[in-house]
Amino acid sequence: GAVVSQHPSRVICKSGTSVKIECRSLDFQATTMFWYRQFPKKSLMLMATSNEGSKATYEQGVEKDKFLINHASLTLSTLTVTSAHPEDSSFYICSAPGHRNTEAFFGQGTRLTVV
Amino acid sequence: KQEVTQIPAALSVPEGENLVLNCSFTDSAIYNLQWFRQDPGKGLTSLLLIQSSQREQTSGRLNASLDKSSGRSTLYIAASQPGDSATYLCAVLPYGGSQGNLIFGKGTKLSVKP
Numbered sequence: 001g002a003v004v005s006q007h008p009s010r011v012i013c014k015s016g017t018s019v020k021i022e023c024r025s026l027d028f029q030a031t032t033m034f035w036y037r038q039f040p041k042k043s044l045m046l047m048a049t050s051n052e053g054s055k056a057t058y059e060q061g062v063e064k065d066k067f068l069i070n071h072a073s074l075t076l077s078t079l080t081v082t083s084a085h086p087e088d089s090s091f092y093i094c095s096a097p098g099h100r101n102t103e104a105f106f107g108q109g110t111r112l113t114v115v
Numbered sequence: 116k117q118e119v120t121q122i123p124a125a126l127s128v129p130e131g132e133n134l135v136l137n138c139s140f141t142d143s144a145i146y147n148l149q150w151f152r153q154d155p156g157k158g159l160t161s162l163l164l165i166q167s168s169q170r171e172q173t174s175g176r177l178n179a180s181l182d183k184s185s186g187r188s189t190l191y192i193a194a195s196q197p198g199d200s201a202t203y204l205c206a207v208l209p210y211g212g213s214q215g216n217l218i219f220g221k222g223t224k225l226s227v228k229p
Contacts, residue, residue, distance in 0.1 A: 006158065034215040043119070044204070044219040093158055097215075104149075104217060108158035 002028045004096050006107025013084055013114055021079045021110045023094035029074035030096035034104070035067075038091040047092075050077040084114040117142045121205055121220035128195055129228050136190040136223045138205030143183050146211070150179050150190050151204040153222065159204065163190070167210070195227045 003026040013019050023033055033050040048058045048069055056069035066088075068080040081088055093109040118141045128134050138148070147166045151159040163172045163179040165188070171180040178191040192199060202222040209216055 010156070032215070041221065043221050044206075044217075046215055046217070049215045091156075095159075095215075103161070103164065105161075106151075106159040109156070111156050 002026075002096070002098055002105045004030075004094065004105045004107045006094055006110060008110060009108055010111045011113070013112070015085055015114055016083055018080055018082045019084055019112060021081075021092055021094075021112075023077045023079070023096075023107050025075045025096045025105075028096075028098075030077075031074060032097060033071060033077040034095045034097075035069065035077075035079050036093045036095070038093065044093065048079075050079075052077075081112065084112070086114045088112065089114045117145075117207065117209055117218045119205055119207055119218050119220040121203075121223050123223060124221065125224040125226070127226040127228065130195060130197060132195050132227075133191070133193050134195055134225070136192070136203050136205075136225070138188040138190070138220055140186045140188075140207050140218075142209065143186055144210040145183065146208040148179075148181055148188050149206050149208070149217070150177075150188075151206065153202045153204055155202075162203075192225075195225075197227045197229050200225055200227050 005024045007022045031052045035047045036044045038044045047062045048056045050056045050069045050071040052071045058064045071077040095104040095106045122137045149164045150162045165181040176193040181188045202224045204222045206217040206219045
C-alpha cells in the first residue's frame with residue numbers, strides 16, 4: 001500500500017517558538033493532504049486540508065495564522081505551529097488520499113509537547 | 116451532524132479470547148466505514164474498509180460488519196493475542212465527502228493479557 005512518512009515523531013519545544021512538521025507521500029503523488037489533531041481522550045479532528053499549489057482550507061475554529069500549512073510539491077506538505085503554547089500540545093497526524101480518493105493513508109503522527 | 120461512538124472505551128481480555136468492538140454512527144448517509152489500529156504515540160494503520168454497499172470484510176483474524184441502516188459496525192477479533200493490544204478507531208466517511216472528512220470515534224483501548 002501507499003506510504004506516508006511524517007517527521008518528527010516527537011518534539012518538545014519552548015513556549016513562543018515555532019515547530020515544523022513534515023508529511024511526505026513516498027511512493028505516490030498527493031495533491032491534497034489532511035492534517036488532524038488529537039487531544040488526550042478525544043477523537044481525531046480534522047484541522048485543515050492542504051492543497052498543492054494553493055491555499056489550505058481550515059476547519060472552523062482553527063487559526064490559520066497560527067497553523068501555517070505549505071504544500072509546495074506533490075509529495076510534501078508541512079504544518080508549522082507558530083508561537084507555540086502549552087495548549088497546543090497534542091498529537092498531530094497527516095493523511096493523504098489514495099488514488100481512489102476513498103482510502104486514506106496516515107503518517108506516523110507527531111507528539112508535540114510545549115513547555 | 117454525524118457522530119461516531121465506540122463502546123467500550125477500554126477492554127481487557129486474556130489471551131485467546133474472541134472479542135467484539137462496537138461502533139455506532141448517527142447518520143447512515145456514509146460512503147464507507149474504516150477500522151484503524153493506533154499504537155501508543157504512533158500513526159494509524161488501516162485494518163478494514165467496508166463500502167456502504169457491503170455487509171462485512173475479513174482480514175485474517177479480523178472481521179468487520181456493517182449495518183448501515185441501524186448505524187452500527189462491529190469489529191470481531193478471533194483468538195486474541197498480546198500483540199493485538201492497541202487502540203482501535205472506527206471512522207466513517209460521510210457520503211459526498213473526501214477522505215479529509217473522516218469522522219472518528221474516540222476509540223476502544225484493547226489490552227490482551229498473556
